[in-house]
Amino acid sequence: MDASQLIQKYYRLDKLPHIWCPGCGHGILLNSLVRAIDNLGLNKDEVVVVSGIGCSSRAPGYLDFNTLHTTHGRALAFATGIKHANPNLHVIVIMGDGDSFAIGGNHLIHACRRNIDITAIVFNNNIYGMTGGQYSPTTPYGDLAATAPYGNPDSPFDICQLAKGAGATYIARGTAYHARELDKLIERGIKNKGFSLIEGLSMCPTYYGRKNRKGSAVDMLKFFKDNCIDKRLVDNNPQLGEGKILIGELYKSTRPEYTESYKAIIDKLKE
Amino acid sequence: MENKKELILNKEWCKGCWICVEFCPKQVLDMKDGKCQIVNLEDCIYCQLCEIRCPDNAIYIKTVGGNDHD
Ligand SMILES: Cc1ncc(C[n+]2csc(CCOP(=O)(O)OP(=O)(O)O)c2C)c(N)n1
Ligand code: SF4
Ligand code: SF4
Ligand code: SF4
Numbered sequence: 318m319d320a321s322q323l324i325q326k327y328y329r330l331d332k333l334p335h336i337w338c339p340g341c342g343h344g345i346l347l348n349s350l351v352r353a354i355d356n357l358g359l360n361k362d363e364v365v366v367v368s369g370i371g372c373s374s375r376a377p378g379y380l381d382f383n384t385l386h387t388t389h390g391r392a393l394a395f396a397t398g399i400k401h402a403n404p405n406l407h408v409i410v411i412m413g414d415g416d417s418f419a420i421g422g423n424h425l426i427h428a429c430r431r432n433i434d435i436t437a438i439v440f441n442n443n444i445y446g447m448t449g450g451q452y453s454p455t456t457p458y459g460d461l462a463a464t465a466p467y468g469n470p471d472s473p474f475d476i477c478q479l480a481k482g483a484g485a486t487y488i489a490r491g492t493a494y495h496a497r498e499l500d501k502l503i504e505r506g507i508k509n510k511g512f513s514l515i516e517g518l519s520m521c522p523t524y525y526g527r528k529n530r531k532g533s534a535v536d537m538l539k540f541f542k543d544n545c546i547d548k549r550l551v552d553n554n555p556q557l558g559e560g561k562i563l564i565g566e567l568y569k570s571t572r573p574e575y576t577e578s579y580k581a582i583i584d585k586l587k588e
Numbered sequence: 589m590e591n592k593k594e595l596i597l598n599k600e601w602c603k604g605c606w607i608c609v610e611f612c613p614k615q616v617l618d619m620k621d622g623k624c625q626i627v628n629l630e631d632c633i634y635c636q637l638c639e640i641r642c643p644d645n646a647i648y649i650k651t652v653g654g655n656d657h658d
Contacts, residue, residue, distance in 0.1 A: 334603070
């Protein structure tokens with residue numbers, strides 16, 4: 318088989334090559350997740366990868382873990398059930414920006430609030446890729462989309478800020494360009510005992526790129542290279558952050574975890 | 589025994605996105621007929637940047653021989 322040991326170990330090889338367009342960022346982000354899981358040495362049978370609907374949500378279908386492809390926006394609801402049924406599992410959820418913050422926004426904020434031990438990775442390409450390039454809650458103001466031919470009149474969410482306000486206890490942002498760094502961010506997210514939200518900046522050259530004249534996949538990766546800066550550098554020198562997108566570990570805190578709190582109640586009532 | 593590194597390209601999975609070609613620090617790769625090709629293997633420093641950013645798992649570094657615990 319003409320694939321690296323890593324790919325052979327964690328992918329369903331008969332499902333490759335995947336259906337994503339040439340230069341789609343989702344493939345790069347997915348490999349970061351796989352390297353993170355490998356670095357942590359997790360037992361494959363104790364990992365569950367859950368998704369909703371969208372190009373990004375195709376990801377679990379390619380992976381050789383326990384996987385579940387659910388309905389649009391509801392991945393976190395299914396994942397909550399899985400984590401409750403067996404809190405020993407590492408539950409990882411892959412969602413698109415539309416899946417997680419438009420139709421699934423309510424599930425998202427309440428999963429954050431509950432601080433349930435799930436790692437959510439948002440493949441944010443600023444657009445609805447699967448359905449042909451409609452704008453999403455992360456499409457920048459003024460950008461073009463199939464549903465915004467004269468420019469998007471809505472302002473985007475900063476999804477990391479939103480997750481922080483809602484109560485997530487680990488929040489990080491990475492990009493397809495900074496893929497190595499993203500491995501580490503995902504690793505820490507999986508290790509966090511609580512709700513982790515990792516925003517992975519992805520690219521959709523087919524719709525978002527083409528419509529907005531952002532160029533090819535290469536140009537979009539260069540954009541990440543030139544416009545992102547690690548939060549640690551900005552902490553030391555705030556001027557560096559002006560006009561830049563912050564990447565790295567953005568927030569970490571500790572709060573009771575949902576399934577543990579739930580178990581404590583059950584144990585108490587059994588006494 | 590010393591490990592030997594090999595640059596492997598799987599043209600069947602390559603979708604010709606140019607990412608590896610553009611970001612290789614040593615201009616080892618080029619594009620031909622819509623597929624990546626290795627044109628300058630002597631300069632490869634086995635940094636794995638192509639492997640890490642290829643969205644399609646079509647190019648990677650294989651380590652042959654030695655032990656796997658390096
Ligand atoms: C209940 C429901 N509403 C709408 C759709 C149509 N639909 C499929 S995917 C999608 C959005 C995909 O965008 P995103 O979540 O950002 O993922 P991407 O494809 O960009 O990776 C929509 C609206 C659906 N499948 N189900
Ligand atoms: S439409 Fe966009 S998000 Fe979907 S596979 Fe193609 S490039 Fe990726
Ligand atoms: S390993 Fe590094 S030097 Fe060699 S082809 Fe890949 S990116 Fe270029
Ligand atoms: S990055 Fe991968 S898919 Fe893109 S041109 Fe290189 S080998 Fe082909």
